[in-house]
Amino acid sequence: MLSDPSPIRPAFRLGVFPVRLAHFPGEYEIVRSVGQCFEGDSMPRSARSFPVRLGITLMATTLALAACGEREPTATEAGATLKTHILKLLKEVNAQNIQITDPGGKDIPCGDDKFKRTFAAIGQDLAPERTxxxxxxxxxxxxxxxxxxxxxxxxxxxxxxDPMEMVSKPSKTSLILQSSIDGQYSVRGETQCLNRL
Known part of the structure:
Protein backbone atom coordinates (compact mmCIF):
# COMPACT_ATOMS: atom_id res chain seq x y z
CA MET A 1 0.00 0.00 0.00
CA LEU A 2 1.30 3.48 -0.81
CA SER A 3 2.25 5.72 2.06
CA ASP A 4 0.68 9.11 2.53
CA PRO A 5 1.85 11.51 -0.12
CA SER A 6 3.85 14.58 0.71
CA PRO A 7 2.08 17.90 0.30
CA ILE A 8 0.91 18.53 -3.20
CA ARG A 9 3.06 21.02 -5.07
CA PRO A 10 2.50 22.68 -8.46
CA ALA A 11 4.62 21.03 -11.11
CA PHE A 12 3.79 22.94 -14.26
CA ARG A 13 0.84 24.37 -16.13
CA LEU A 14 -0.86 22.73 -19.09
CA GLY A 15 -2.79 25.38 -20.97
CA VAL A 16 -5.18 26.67 -18.34
CA PHE A 17 -5.13 23.44 -16.33
CA PRO A 18 -2.66 23.14 -13.46
CA VAL A 19 -1.02 19.74 -13.22
CA ARG A 20 0.14 18.65 -9.80
CA LEU A 21 2.36 15.76 -8.86
CA ALA A 22 2.03 13.73 -5.70
CA HIS A 23 5.26 12.15 -4.46
CA PHE A 24 5.34 8.75 -2.76
CA PRO A 25 8.59 7.49 -1.26
CA GLY A 26 10.09 4.84 -3.47
CA GLU A 27 7.30 5.10 -6.02
CA TYR A 28 6.97 6.72 -9.41
CA GLU A 29 5.55 10.18 -9.53
CA ILE A 30 1.82 10.06 -10.01
CA VAL A 31 -0.04 12.69 -11.92
CA ARG A 32 -2.83 13.80 -9.62
CA SER A 33 -4.82 15.88 -12.09
CA VAL A 34 -4.52 16.25 -15.82
CA GLY A 35 -6.32 18.68 -18.06
CA GLN A 36 -5.96 18.06 -21.78
CA CYS A 37 -3.29 16.47 -23.97
CA PHE A 38 0.23 17.64 -23.16
CA GLU A 39 1.52 20.24 -25.55
CA GLY A 40 4.83 19.41 -27.19
CA ASP A 41 7.40 18.30 -24.66
CA SER A 42 6.09 20.36 -21.76
CA MET A 43 5.62 17.36 -19.48
CA PRO A 44 8.65 16.82 -17.22
CA ARG A 45 10.55 13.66 -18.08
CA SER A 46 10.28 12.52 -14.45
CA ALA A 47 6.46 12.52 -14.79
CA ARG A 48 6.57 10.09 -17.71
CA SER A 49 6.25 7.13 -15.42
CA PHE A 50 6.98 3.56 -16.49
CA PRO A 51 3.28 2.53 -16.46
CA VAL A 52 2.45 5.40 -18.83
CA ARG A 53 5.28 4.54 -21.22
CA LEU A 54 4.37 0.86 -21.06
CA GLY A 55 0.72 1.61 -21.86
CA ILE A 56 1.67 3.69 -24.90
CA THR A 57 4.01 0.95 -26.13
CA LEU A 58 1.35 -1.75 -25.76
CA MET A 59 -1.23 0.37 -27.57
CA ALA A 60 1.15 1.03 -30.47
CA THR A 61 2.01 -2.67 -30.69
CA THR A 62 -1.66 -3.66 -30.76
CA LEU A 63 -2.40 -1.20 -33.57
CA ALA A 64 0.59 -2.45 -35.55
CA LEU A 65 -0.49 -6.07 -35.21
CA ALA A 66 -4.04 -5.21 -36.27
CA ALA A 67 -2.72 -3.44 -39.34
CA CYS A 68 -0.58 -6.44 -40.22
CA GLY A 69 -3.36 -9.01 -39.79
CA GLU A 70 -3.86 -11.74 -42.36
CA ARG A 71 -5.45 -10.55 -45.58
CA GLU A 72 -8.68 -12.21 -46.66
CA PRO A 73 -8.18 -14.31 -49.82
CA THR A 74 -9.76 -13.25 -53.10
CA ALA A 75 -12.32 -15.46 -54.82
CA THR A 76 -9.62 -16.60 -57.24
CA GLU A 77 -7.21 -17.52 -54.45
CA ALA A 78 -9.87 -19.32 -52.41
CA GLY A 79 -11.01 -21.15 -55.55
CA ALA A 80 -7.47 -22.44 -56.14
CA THR A 81 -7.31 -23.58 -52.51
CA LEU A 82 -10.66 -25.33 -52.85
CA LYS A 83 -9.47 -27.27 -55.89
CA THR A 84 -6.29 -28.30 -54.09
CA HIS A 85 -8.21 -29.49 -51.02
CA ILE A 86 -10.66 -31.62 -53.03
CA LEU A 87 -8.02 -33.29 -55.19
CA LYS A 88 -5.78 -33.90 -52.19
CA LEU A 89 -8.72 -35.39 -50.27
CA LEU A 90 -9.45 -37.87 -53.05
CA LYS A 91 -5.77 -38.77 -53.12
CA GLU A 92 -5.81 -39.34 -49.34
CA VAL A 93 -8.60 -41.94 -49.67
CA ASN A 94 -6.72 -43.53 -52.61
CA ALA A 95 -9.53 -42.84 -55.09
CA GLN A 96 -8.99 -44.17 -58.59
CA ASN A 97 -9.97 -42.75 -61.99
CA ILE A 98 -10.58 -39.26 -60.59
CA GLN A 99 -12.83 -37.16 -62.79
CA ILE A 100 -13.52 -33.45 -62.40
CA THR A 101 -17.25 -32.87 -62.66
CA ASP A 102 -17.12 -29.10 -62.07
CA PRO A 103 -13.85 -27.45 -63.12
CA GLY A 104 -14.85 -24.14 -61.55
CA GLY A 105 -12.67 -21.23 -62.58
CA LYS A 106 -15.64 -18.89 -63.00
CA ASP A 107 -16.56 -15.99 -60.73
CA ILE A 108 -20.17 -16.46 -59.65
CA PRO A 109 -21.78 -13.17 -58.47
CA CYS A 110 -23.40 -13.28 -55.07
CA GLY A 111 -24.25 -9.64 -54.38
CA ASP A 112 -22.47 -6.62 -52.90
CA ASP A 113 -19.78 -6.90 -55.58
CA LYS A 114 -18.67 -10.25 -54.13
CA PHE A 115 -18.02 -13.50 -55.97
CA LYS A 116 -17.58 -17.19 -55.22
CA ARG A 117 -16.04 -20.15 -57.02
CA THR A 118 -16.90 -23.85 -57.13
CA PHE A 119 -15.19 -27.17 -57.83
CA ALA A 120 -16.26 -30.83 -57.74
CA ALA A 121 -14.83 -34.27 -58.52
CA ILE A 122 -15.55 -38.00 -58.21
CA GLY A 123 -13.34 -41.07 -57.91
CA GLN A 124 -13.67 -44.84 -57.58
CA ASP A 125 -12.94 -46.78 -54.40
CA LEU A 126 -10.77 -49.90 -54.53
CA ALA A 127 -13.70 -51.79 -52.99
CA PRO A 128 -16.70 -51.23 -55.32
CA GLU A 129 -19.06 -52.74 -52.78
CA ARG A 130 -18.28 -50.12 -50.11
CA THR A 131 -21.44 -48.19 -49.20
CA ASP A 162 -25.63 -39.14 -45.44
CA PRO A 163 -23.87 -36.14 -47.09
CA MET A 164 -21.78 -34.01 -44.76
CA GLU A 165 -21.09 -30.29 -45.00
CA MET A 166 -17.66 -29.10 -43.87
CA VAL A 167 -16.42 -25.51 -43.47
CA SER A 168 -12.91 -24.09 -43.28
CA LYS A 169 -12.76 -20.62 -41.75
CA PRO A 170 -9.07 -20.01 -42.55
CA SER A 171 -9.42 -20.77 -46.27
CA LYS A 172 -13.00 -19.41 -46.66
CA THR A 173 -14.14 -22.64 -48.32
CA SER A 174 -16.78 -25.31 -47.70
CA LEU A 175 -17.09 -28.93 -48.87
CA ILE A 176 -20.00 -31.34 -49.30
CA LEU A 177 -19.00 -34.98 -48.95
CA GLN A 178 -21.83 -36.33 -51.05
CA SER A 179 -21.11 -39.89 -52.19
CA SER A 180 -24.45 -41.44 -53.15
CA ILE A 181 -23.35 -44.49 -55.18
CA ASP A 182 -21.63 -47.48 -53.61
CA GLY A 183 -17.96 -47.58 -54.54
CA GLN A 184 -17.81 -44.00 -55.88
CA TYR A 185 -16.48 -41.00 -53.96
CA SER A 186 -18.11 -37.67 -54.69
CA VAL A 187 -17.19 -34.29 -53.23
CA ARG A 188 -18.02 -30.74 -54.24
CA GLY A 189 -17.27 -27.39 -52.72
CA GLU A 190 -17.48 -23.64 -53.00
CA THR A 191 -15.81 -20.58 -51.59
CA GLN A 192 -17.44 -17.90 -49.50
CA CYS A 193 -18.50 -14.70 -51.23
CA LEU A 194 -15.25 -12.75 -51.58
CA ASN A 195 -13.69 -9.86 -53.45
CA ARG A 196 -12.69 -10.66 -57.00
CA LEU A 197 -9.29 -8.91 -56.65
Whole structure:
Protein backbone atom coordinates (compact mmCIF):
# COMPACT_ATOMS: atom_id res chain seq x y z
CA MET A 1 0.00 0.00 0.00
CA LEU A 2 1.30 3.48 -0.81
CA SER A 3 2.25 5.72 2.06
CA ASP A 4 0.68 9.11 2.53
CA PRO A 5 1.85 11.51 -0.12
CA SER A 6 3.85 14.58 0.71
CA PRO A 7 2.08 17.90 0.30
CA ILE A 8 0.91 18.53 -3.20
CA ARG A 9 3.06 21.02 -5.07
CA PRO A 10 2.50 22.68 -8.46
CA ALA A 11 4.62 21.03 -11.11
CA PHE A 12 3.79 22.94 -14.26
CA ARG A 13 0.84 24.37 -16.13
CA LEU A 14 -0.86 22.73 -19.09
CA GLY A 15 -2.79 25.38 -20.97
CA VAL A 16 -5.18 26.67 -18.34
CA PHE A 17 -5.13 23.44 -16.33
CA PRO A 18 -2.66 23.14 -13.46
CA VAL A 19 -1.02 19.74 -13.22
CA ARG A 20 0.14 18.65 -9.80
CA LEU A 21 2.36 15.76 -8.86
CA ALA A 22 2.03 13.73 -5.70
CA HIS A 23 5.26 12.15 -4.46
CA PHE A 24 5.34 8.75 -2.76
CA PRO A 25 8.59 7.49 -1.26
CA GLY A 26 10.09 4.84 -3.47
CA GLU A 27 7.30 5.10 -6.02
CA TYR A 28 6.97 6.72 -9.41
CA GLU A 29 5.55 10.18 -9.53
CA ILE A 30 1.82 10.06 -10.01
CA VAL A 31 -0.04 12.69 -11.92
CA ARG A 32 -2.83 13.80 -9.62
CA SER A 33 -4.82 15.88 -12.09
CA VAL A 34 -4.52 16.25 -15.82
CA GLY A 35 -6.32 18.68 -18.06
CA GLN A 36 -5.96 18.06 -21.78
CA CYS A 37 -3.29 16.47 -23.97
CA PHE A 38 0.23 17.64 -23.16
CA GLU A 39 1.52 20.24 -25.55
CA GLY A 40 4.83 19.41 -27.19
CA ASP A 41 7.40 18.30 -24.66
CA SER A 42 6.09 20.36 -21.76
CA MET A 43 5.62 17.36 -19.48
CA PRO A 44 8.65 16.82 -17.22
CA ARG A 45 10.55 13.66 -18.08
CA SER A 46 10.28 12.52 -14.45
CA ALA A 47 6.46 12.52 -14.79
CA ARG A 48 6.57 10.09 -17.71
CA SER A 49 6.25 7.13 -15.42
CA PHE A 50 6.98 3.56 -16.49
CA PRO A 51 3.28 2.53 -16.46
CA VAL A 52 2.45 5.40 -18.83
CA ARG A 53 5.28 4.54 -21.22
CA LEU A 54 4.37 0.86 -21.06
CA GLY A 55 0.72 1.61 -21.86
CA ILE A 56 1.67 3.69 -24.90
CA THR A 57 4.01 0.95 -26.13
CA LEU A 58 1.35 -1.75 -25.76
CA MET A 59 -1.23 0.37 -27.57
CA ALA A 60 1.15 1.03 -30.47
CA THR A 61 2.01 -2.67 -30.69
CA THR A 62 -1.66 -3.66 -30.76
CA LEU A 63 -2.40 -1.20 -33.57
CA ALA A 64 0.59 -2.45 -35.55
CA LEU A 65 -0.49 -6.07 -35.21
CA ALA A 66 -4.04 -5.21 -36.27
CA ALA A 67 -2.72 -3.44 -39.34
CA CYS A 68 -0.58 -6.44 -40.22
CA GLY A 69 -3.36 -9.01 -39.79
CA GLU A 70 -3.86 -11.74 -42.36
CA ARG A 71 -5.45 -10.55 -45.58
CA GLU A 72 -8.68 -12.21 -46.66
CA PRO A 73 -8.18 -14.31 -49.82
CA THR A 74 -9.76 -13.25 -53.10
CA ALA A 75 -12.32 -15.46 -54.82
CA THR A 76 -9.62 -16.60 -57.24
CA GLU A 77 -7.21 -17.52 -54.45
CA ALA A 78 -9.87 -19.32 -52.41
CA GLY A 79 -11.01 -21.15 -55.55
CA ALA A 80 -7.47 -22.44 -56.14
CA THR A 81 -7.31 -23.58 -52.51
CA LEU A 82 -10.66 -25.33 -52.85
CA LYS A 83 -9.47 -27.27 -55.89
CA THR A 84 -6.29 -28.30 -54.09
CA HIS A 85 -8.21 -29.49 -51.02
CA ILE A 86 -10.66 -31.62 -53.03
CA LEU A 87 -8.02 -33.29 -55.19
CA LYS A 88 -5.78 -33.90 -52.19
CA LEU A 89 -8.72 -35.39 -50.27
CA LEU A 90 -9.45 -37.87 -53.05
CA LYS A 91 -5.77 -38.77 -53.12
CA GLU A 92 -5.81 -39.34 -49.34
CA VAL A 93 -8.60 -41.94 -49.67
CA ASN A 94 -6.72 -43.53 -52.61
CA ALA A 95 -9.53 -42.84 -55.09
CA GLN A 96 -8.99 -44.17 -58.59
CA ASN A 97 -9.97 -42.75 -61.99
CA ILE A 98 -10.58 -39.26 -60.59
CA GLN A 99 -12.83 -37.16 -62.79
CA ILE A 100 -13.52 -33.45 -62.40
CA THR A 101 -17.25 -32.87 -62.66
CA ASP A 102 -17.12 -29.10 -62.07
CA PRO A 103 -13.85 -27.45 -63.12
CA GLY A 104 -14.85 -24.14 -61.55
CA GLY A 105 -12.67 -21.23 -62.58
CA LYS A 106 -15.64 -18.89 -63.00
CA ASP A 107 -16.56 -15.99 -60.73
CA ILE A 108 -20.17 -16.46 -59.65
CA PRO A 109 -21.78 -13.17 -58.47
CA CYS A 110 -23.40 -13.28 -55.07
CA GLY A 111 -24.25 -9.64 -54.38
CA ASP A 112 -22.47 -6.62 -52.90
CA ASP A 113 -19.78 -6.90 -55.58
CA LYS A 114 -18.67 -10.25 -54.13
CA PHE A 115 -18.02 -13.50 -55.97
CA LYS A 116 -17.58 -17.19 -55.22
CA ARG A 117 -16.04 -20.15 -57.02
CA THR A 118 -16.90 -23.85 -57.13
CA PHE A 119 -15.19 -27.17 -57.83
CA ALA A 120 -16.26 -30.83 -57.74
CA ALA A 121 -14.83 -34.27 -58.52
CA ILE A 122 -15.55 -38.00 -58.21
CA GLY A 123 -13.34 -41.07 -57.91
CA GLN A 124 -13.67 -44.84 -57.58
CA ASP A 125 -12.94 -46.78 -54.40
CA LEU A 126 -10.77 -49.90 -54.53
CA ALA A 127 -13.70 -51.79 -52.99
CA PRO A 128 -16.70 -51.23 -55.32
CA GLU A 129 -19.06 -52.74 -52.78
CA ARG A 130 -18.28 -50.12 -50.11
CA THR A 131 -21.44 -48.19 -49.20
CA UNK A 132 -21.90 -44.52 -50.03
CA UNK A 133 -22.18 -43.54 -46.36
CA UNK A 134 -19.00 -45.51 -45.65
CA UNK A 135 -17.18 -43.55 -48.36
CA UNK A 136 -18.32 -40.25 -46.87
CA UNK A 137 -17.09 -41.33 -43.45
CA UNK A 138 -13.72 -42.27 -44.95
CA UNK A 139 -13.42 -38.82 -46.55
CA UNK A 140 -14.43 -37.18 -43.27
CA UNK A 141 -11.58 -38.98 -41.49
CA UNK A 142 -9.05 -38.24 -44.25
CA UNK A 143 -9.96 -34.55 -44.40
CA UNK A 144 -8.11 -33.99 -41.11
CA UNK A 145 -4.88 -34.72 -42.98
CA UNK A 146 -5.72 -32.23 -45.72
CA UNK A 147 -6.80 -28.99 -44.05
CA UNK A 148 -8.66 -27.54 -41.07
CA UNK A 149 -12.38 -28.15 -41.61
CA UNK A 150 -15.28 -28.31 -39.17
CA UNK A 151 -18.38 -30.46 -39.60
CA UNK A 152 -21.41 -28.16 -39.66
CA UNK A 153 -24.24 -30.44 -40.83
CA UNK A 154 -25.16 -33.98 -41.82
CA UNK A 155 -27.81 -34.77 -44.43
CA UNK A 156 -31.37 -35.74 -43.64
CA UNK A 157 -32.13 -39.40 -42.83
CA UNK A 158 -33.64 -39.95 -46.29
CA UNK A 159 -30.55 -38.55 -48.07
CA UNK A 160 -28.55 -41.26 -49.81
CA UNK A 161 -25.09 -41.62 -48.28
CA ASP A 162 -25.63 -39.14 -45.44
CA PRO A 163 -23.87 -36.14 -47.09
CA MET A 164 -21.78 -34.01 -44.76
CA GLU A 165 -21.09 -30.29 -45.00
CA MET A 166 -17.66 -29.10 -43.87
CA VAL A 167 -16.42 -25.51 -43.47
CA SER A 168 -12.91 -24.09 -43.28
CA LYS A 169 -12.76 -20.62 -41.75
CA PRO A 170 -9.07 -20.01 -42.55
CA SER A 171 -9.42 -20.77 -46.27
CA LYS A 172 -13.00 -19.41 -46.66
CA THR A 173 -14.14 -22.64 -48.32
CA SER A 174 -16.78 -25.31 -47.70
CA LEU A 175 -17.09 -28.93 -48.87
CA ILE A 176 -20.00 -31.34 -49.30
CA LEU A 177 -19.00 -34.98 -48.95
CA GLN A 178 -21.83 -36.33 -51.05
CA SER A 179 -21.11 -39.89 -52.19
CA SER A 180 -24.45 -41.44 -53.15
CA ILE A 181 -23.35 -44.49 -55.18
CA ASP A 182 -21.63 -47.48 -53.61
CA GLY A 183 -17.96 -47.58 -54.54
CA GLN A 184 -17.81 -44.00 -55.88
CA TYR A 185 -16.48 -41.00 -53.96
CA SER A 186 -18.11 -37.67 -54.69
CA VAL A 187 -17.19 -34.29 -53.23
CA ARG A 188 -18.02 -30.74 -54.24
CA GLY A 189 -17.27 -27.39 -52.72
CA GLU A 190 -17.48 -23.64 -53.00
CA THR A 191 -15.81 -20.58 -51.59
CA GLN A 192 -17.44 -17.90 -49.50
CA CYS A 193 -18.50 -14.70 -51.23
CA LEU A 194 -15.25 -12.75 -51.58
CA ASN A 195 -13.69 -9.86 -53.45
CA ARG A 196 -12.69 -10.66 -57.00
CA LEU A 197 -9.29 -8.91 -56.65
Missing amino acids: ASGLNEMMLSALKRVAEYDLVSIGKPDDVG
